[in-house]
Every structure is written in structure tokens, then in C-alpha cells.
Amino acid sequence: MAEQQTPQVETGPRPILPILKLQPKPHLVGSKCPGCGAIFLDVKRTACSKCGAAGNLQQVQLSDKGKVWVFSVIHQSFPGIKTPYVTAVVDLPEGVSVKSNLVDVDPEDLEKNPQKGFGMAVELVVNQVATDRQGNPVMAFQFRPSKN
Numbered sequence: 507m508a509e510q511q512t513p514q515v516e517t518g519p520r521p522i523l524p525i526l527k528l529q530p531k532p533h534l535v536g537s538k539c540p541g542c543g544a545i546f547l548d549v550k551r552t553a554c555s556k557c558g559a560a561g562n563l564q565q566v567q568l569s570d571k572g573k574v575w576v577f578s579v580i581h582q583s584f585p586g587i588k589t590p591y592v593t594a595v596v597d598l599p600e601g602v603s604v605k606s607n608l609v610d611v612d613p614e615d616l617e618k619n620p621q622k623g624f625g626m627a628v629e630l631v632v633n634q635v636a637t638d639r640q641g642n643p644v645m646a647f648q649f650r651p652s653k654n
Contacts, residue, residue, distance in 0.1 A: 520638060522646040524549050525604075532632040533570055534647065536602055537563040547602045570630040571652060572596040575603060577623045579613045592616060596628055596649050609633070610650040627652040 521527065525534050525547060537546045539554035540562055546555070547568075553560040577594035590613040597603050608623075609631060616623045628649035636644040 517640065517642055519634070519643045519645050522635065522644055526632070526645065526647050527567075528632070528645060532630065532645075532647070534568040534598075534604065534630065535565050536568050536600065538566045539563055545600045545602055547604055566600075568602065569599045572598040572604075572628055572630075572649065574608070574623055574626040574628055574649075577608065577616065579617050590614070592623075594623070594628075594649065607648045608650065609648045629653070 519528055525536070527533055527535055534547070535549055537548050537551040538544070539546075539557060539559055541559040542554060542557040544554055544556040545566060545568075546563075549565060551563050554563065573596065575595045575597045577592055579590050579592055581590050583589050583591075592608040592611055592613050593605065594608050595603050595605050608628065611623075629652045630647055631650050632645050632647050634643040635646040638644055
């Protein structure tokens with residue numbers, strides 16, 4: 507009788523979404539069409555929606571800096587989620603947009619002075635948001651105002 511092999515369980519920090527890569531430095535990834543160069547915020551894409559080319563989309567590292575396109579201050583959420591917080595759509599230089607929360611900002615200040623938020627230069631940060639069943643940290647990305 508053949509021996510049963512036990513599956514290897516990965517340990518260590520885990521990204522909350524497949525577009526987040528933690529090594530060598532935390533970054534987001536997308537898919538690039540080799541035909542027309544279009545970039546998408548998706549790692550499982552099988553065809554380009556711009557030119558229609560199928561297969562062979564290449565995984566590319568996306569910039570860790572961007573600009574806030576639009577934001578909203580959230581005052582009501584699920585139980586256990588602290589409010590208010592700021593959610594935003596961030597435009598990256600590669601031409602893709604990503605929805606994320608903003609951290610290290612004052613939600614009330616942005617409500618009073620929305621012009622501070624629109625076009626704000628931001629940078630990617632990664633924080634632990636949960637722990638999985640095996641005790642590994644689950645990591646999520648957010649954006650904060652750029653220090654540069």
C-alpha cells in the first residue's frame with residue numbers, strides 16, 4: 507500500500523488578495539497584454555479586453571505610488587468595524603485604478619476640506635488585518651499620504 511503524503515501547510519504572512527505580493531517588497535501586480543500593452547489589475551486574466559488577444563498575459567509589478575481619484579468617508583459599517591474611515595479609488599501610473607482604504611488621514615478633516623483628498627499623492631502600505639486558522643497573519647494593502 508502506498509504511503510499517504512500529508513500536504514505541506516504554508517506558514518507565514520498571507521496576502522488577503524492575489525494581486526498583493528509580499529516578497530521581496532510588498533507590491534501589487536497586474537496583467538499586461540504583450541500585444542497592445544494594456545495593463546489590468548487582475549492576475550488570472552486570460553484575454554485582453556482592449557485588443558482581444560488571448561493567453562500569454564504577463565504578470566507585472568505595479569507602482570507603489572498613486573493619486574486619489576475619488577474618496578468617501580464611511581460613517582456606518584458592519585459591527586466591529588471602526589468608523590469613520592476613508593475609502594478611495596487610487597489611480598496608479600500604469601493606468602489602472604484600485605479601490606482601497608486610506609490610512610493616516612483624518613476623515614473629518616477630509617469631509618470639511620475635500621479638496622485635500624482629490625488628487626492626493628499616496629503610497630502603498632501593508633498591514634495585518636486578521637489571523638488565519640493556522641495562526642498566520644493575513645495582510646491587506648491600504649494607501650497613505652505620500653511622505654515625498
